[in-house]
Amino acid sequence: MSDYEISNVDPNQELAEQGSDNFWLIAAIGLGLTTIGIGIKDFFTSRKLKQEREKNKLYQEVLKKHQAQINELKNEKERREYRDRLWAENSN
Structure with a gap:
């Protein structure tokens, strides 16, 4: 290399690069941390959603049982009313 080539190099050029x-490097690290953060958030969100679905399923089962009990009581009331009408008609 000649002295001209060495002296022709701009010292600020290396700093800019x-x-x-x-x-x-900072952008890549930031992107990596963001990706990890979103992954962690997604994990906890999906876990909570799964718990809510299980809880909802249990509520639905309880509601079905409760509605079956209500229907049974209505049927029992109708049977009692029918029995009472029959007794009233037979006793006349």
Whole structure:
């Protein structure tokens, strides 16, 4: 290399390239941390959603049983009324 080539190099040029490299490194680290954070949030959200679905399923089962009890009581009341009408008609 000649002295002209060494003296012709701009000393600020190397610093600018390092700054650009640092920017991309920081951007990659930021992207990685964001991805990890979103993954963790998604894990806990899906876990909570699964618990809510199980809880909802239990509520639905309880509601079905409760409605069956109500229907049974209505049927029992209708049978009692029918029995009472028959007794009233037979006793006349």
